[in-house]
Amino acid sequence: MTDTEKIQQEMRQLEEQIRYHNDRYYNRDDPEIDDYDYDQLTQRLRALEEEYPALKSQDSPTQMVGGESSSQFEKVTHAVKMESLQDVFSVEQVREFCDKLQESYDGDYVVEMKIDGLSVSLEYDGGKLVRGSTRGNGVVGEDITVNLRTIRSIPKTIAFKGPLEVRGEVYMPKKVFAALVKQQLEDEEKPFKNPRNAAAGSLRQKDVSITRARKLSIFVFNLQRIEGKTFATHSQTLEWLAEQGFLVSPEFVVCRNTDDIVDRIEQIGQLRGSLAFDTDGAVVKVNDLHQREELGSTAKCPKWAVAYKYPPEEKETVLRDIEINVGRTGALTPTALFDPIELAGTTVSRAVLHNQDFISEKEIGIGDTIVVRKAGEIIPEVVAVKEHAPDSQVYTIPHHCPACGTETRRSEEESAIICPNPDCPAKIYRSLVHFASRAAMDIDGLGPAIVKALMEAGLVRDFADLYGLTFDQVLALEGFKERAAQNLIDAIERSRHNDLPRLLFGLGIKNVGHRASELLCERYGDIDQLMAATEEELSAIDNIGDIMAQNIVAYFAQEKNRQLIERLRAGGVNTTAAQSQKGDALAGQKFVVTGKLSHYTRDEITAFIKQNGGAAASSVSKKTSYVIAGEDAGSKLEKAQALGVPVLSEDEFLQMIGQQ
Ligand SMILES: NC(=O)c1ccc[n+]([C@@H]2O[C@H](COP(=O)([O-])OP(=O)(O)OC[C@H]3O[C@@H](n4cnc5c(N)ncnc54)[C@H](O)[C@@H]3O)[C@@H](O)[C@H]2O)c1
Numbered sequence: 218m219t220d221t222e223k224i225q226q227e228m229r230q231l232e233e234q235i236r237y238h239n240d241r242y243y244n245r246d247d248p249e250i251d252d253y254d255y256d257q258l259t260q261r262l263r264a265l266e267e268e269y270p271a272l273k274s275q276d277s278p279t280q281m282v283g284g285e286s287s288s289q290f291e292k293v294t295h296a297v298k299m300e301s302l303q304d305v306f307s308v309e310q311v312r313e314f315c316d317k318l319q320e321s322y323d324g325d326y327v328v329e330m331k332i333d334g335l336s337v338s339l340e341y342d343g344g345k346l347v348r349g350s351t352r353g354n355g356v357v358g359e360d361i362t363v364n365l366r367t368i369r370s371i372p373k374t375i376a377f378k379g380p381l382e383v384r385g386e387v388y389m390p391k392k393v394f395a396a397l398v399k400q401q402l403e404d405e406e407k408p409f410k411n412p413r414n415a416a417a418g419s420l421r422q423k424d425v426s427i428t429r430a431r432k433l434s435i436f437v438f439n440l441q442r443i444e445g446k447t448f449a450t451h452s453q454t455l456e457w458l459a460e461q462g463f464l465v466s467p468e469f470v471v472c473r474n475t476d477d478i479v480d481r482i483e484q485i486g487q488l489r490g491s492l493a494f495d496t497d498g499a500v501v502k503v504n505d506l507h508q509r510e511e512l513g514s515t516a517k518c519p520k521w522a523v524a525y526k527y528p529p530e531e532k533e534t535v536l537r538d539i540e541i542n543v544g545r546t547g548a549l550t551p552t553a554l555f556d557p558i559e560l561a562g563t564t565v566s567r568a569v570l571h572n573q574d575f576i577s578e579k580e581i582g583i584g585d586t587i588v589v590r591k592a593g594e595i596i597p598e599v600v601a602v603k604e605h606a607p608d609s610q611v612y613t614i615p616h617h618c619p620a621c622g623t624e625t626r627r628s629e630e631e632s633a634i635i636c637p638n639p640d641c642p643a644k645i646y647r648s649l650v651h652f653a654s655r656a657a658m659d660i661d662g663l664g665p666a667i668v669k670a671l672m673e674a675g676l677v678r679d680f681a682d683l684y685g686l687t688f689d690q691v692l693a694l695e696g697f698k699e700r701a702a703q704n705l706i707d708a709i710e711r712s713r714h715n716d717l718p719r720l721l722f723g724l725g726i727k728n729v730g731h732r733a734s735e736l737l738c739e740r741y742g743d744i745d746q747l748m749a750a751t752e753e754e755l756s757a758i759d760n761i762g763d764i765m766a767q768n769i770v771a772y773f774a775q776e777k778n779r780q781l782i783e784r785l786r787a788g789g790v791n792t793t794a795a796q797s798q799k800g801d802a803l804a805g806q807k808f809v810v811t812g813k814l815s816h817y818t819r820d821e822i823t824a825f826i827k828q829n830g831g832a833a834a835s836s837v838s839k840k841t842s843y844v845i846a847g848e849d850a851g852s853k854l855e856k857a858q859a860l861g862v863p864v865l866s867e868d869e870f871l872q873m874i875g876q877q
């Protein structure tokens with residue numbers, strides 16, 4: 218291979234890697250690598266493209282903004298392109314940027330915090346919020362108005378009555394993120410990696426109640442478009458937007474020269490750990506709006522701004538021990554315990570080591586000096602071994618389960634070491650904790666410590682045993698007074714009446730999360746129907762994959778599990794679903810409900826649509842199959858008539874689904 222060919226090959230490989238990570242990050246909200254490592258890839262590709270312009274691909278990912286819009290949402294074409302930012306990784310590069318600008322510009326700059334969230338556009342007209350959308354690929358984004366309406370810090374009405382579009386960053390406060398991850402770990406769900414992905418995953422949701430529960434917030438950082446008013450500088454627009462009720466870029470500072478800019482970047486760097494939100498950099502912007510126009514943009518970024526990215530903080534410490542925990546599925550997970558260090562504003566002394574491959578690859582041994590990194594709010598991770606201890610050996614996960622002594626084995630599919638014993642007390646313990654957790658059966662007061670006590674007293678060996686517990690048995694446990702014992706018995710009693718998705722999730726069938734449980738229960742009215750379902754039937758349901766279908770069938774094929782279900786039923790636990798789907802009569806059809814209805818509320822009608830396999834949208838388009846119009850239906854009805862979309866009365870719709 219010639220040198221040129223080698224470079225070309227490297228470039229194509231980098232493009233492919235970057236595209237893969239873009240998809241995980243933007244489209245699936247589930248990145249595999251952290252931003253720092255991702256930025257290394259793009260920097261390398263950009264450097265090669267600059268050096269060898271002839272080898273650069275037409276559609277190189279360095280020229281593209283963000284991701285694709287999901288077909289789950291209506292598309293929105295942005296009136297003003299939502300650009301990305303050119304980023305730099307050293308203060309020298311910030312100076313270069315300013316020096317170059319100052320050849321033609323001698324005005325002020327604004328330095329802002331770069332909030333690590335998700336970019337959105339908000340459009341107002343007549344003083345009302347009329348539409349909100351994601352950035353998407355910068356030109357076409359997704360209509361997420363209903364989701365954005367759940368965010369309290371987004372004003373729904375403003376004093377200004379003209380057309381207005383602003384751009385802001387939706388984020389999840391650090392505290393909310395920490396609580397969410399804690400809950401996800403308790404429920405043994407895959408936790409979000411950082412607040413940015415949590416915000417994106419919460420916002421791009423079909424189920425608006427999830428968005429609402431996630432307590433997102435926003436900072437508005439740009440005036441995209443306005444009619445009937447003009448401004449001279451960016452800082453004036455931010456001040457005016459604040460008067461209109463927007464939360465604008467926090468503590469933005471106007472700087473006169475490069476030294477002030479650099480000082481401010483350093484100050485923000487100091488502040489980052491103590492802020493209530495996650496930041497991944499500082500943005501330097503030309504303040505003069507006329508100058509911005511003059512400077513214009515590249516294919517992807519404005520030329521009047523630059524984003525400085527802070528390096529992730531890394532520290533050295535000594536690895537003192539490795540703790541092994543046996544999870545619900547039997548996987549032995551190793552956790553590093555090291556001398557406490559301060560990282561990104563918090564004290565850390567633990568980091569997950571994932572699996573044996575991770576440990577072997579990095580040659581991690583107890584006593585070694587290790588490097589630990591934490592980028593913003595990201596869970597701390599061991600980057601490398603800095604120095605091996607003199608007698609250090611690469612750690613191996615034990616060959617026997619620390620909880621039951623059974624010989625462990627390697628599960629290739631998860632590259633995990635697992636305890637194969639179905640009666641392993643550690644597994645039972647974790648399953649019971651999961652079963653009782655908030656997202657599952659929600660048995661208040663049945664936390665890890667009580668589960669342990671019940672197991673040690675020999676009272677509980679599986680879920681069904683919980684429903685045979687008596688007041689006297691609980692009272693006899695150490696530390697239980699009458700009141701507490703009664704509360705626990707009452708909470709167990711309440712859980713008998715839970716809807717089926719909770720029970721299903723609580724069973725802990727591999728890969729069957731909270732959402733999947735709901736989907737399954739919409740399709741199957743009770744557990745017997747679900748138990749009778751075949752793999753083909755299950756995997757035909759939207760969002761239920763082949764593997765999940767296999768796991769469900771395998772779970773119910775086991776005699777032991779079938780008996781467990783019978784015993785739960787005998788213990789009075791509800792096994793029917795309240796919200797089961799009646800059919801798929803409306804499959805593939807899209808409805809818009811408008812006006813005042815007489816028999817049902819709009820939400821109820823929407824629920825009927827969904828139960829029958831249809832989809833409900835908030836705005837009428839050519840793709841709308843029917844508009845269901847009640848009394849006083851306004852503009853949506855007019856639009857339907859203009860587009861020739863069929864209009865149904867409430868009664869007609871109810872007849873259609875066999876309700877009348
Ligand atoms: N880990 C991964 O796999 C992966 C994959 C793709 C992208 N990424 C990360 O995503 C980023 C690239 O994404 P990008 O194109 O959105 O660029 P960017 O995040 O570097 O910068 C642009 C964004 O900054 C936001 N922003 C926040 N505060 C702002 C402020 N005060 N003023 C102006 N803008 C502000 C805007 O929403 C804008 O969209 C990089 O940090 C990269 O590391 C990571």
Ligand SMILES: [Zn+2]
Nearest residue numbers: 618621636641
């Ligand atoms: Zn075991």
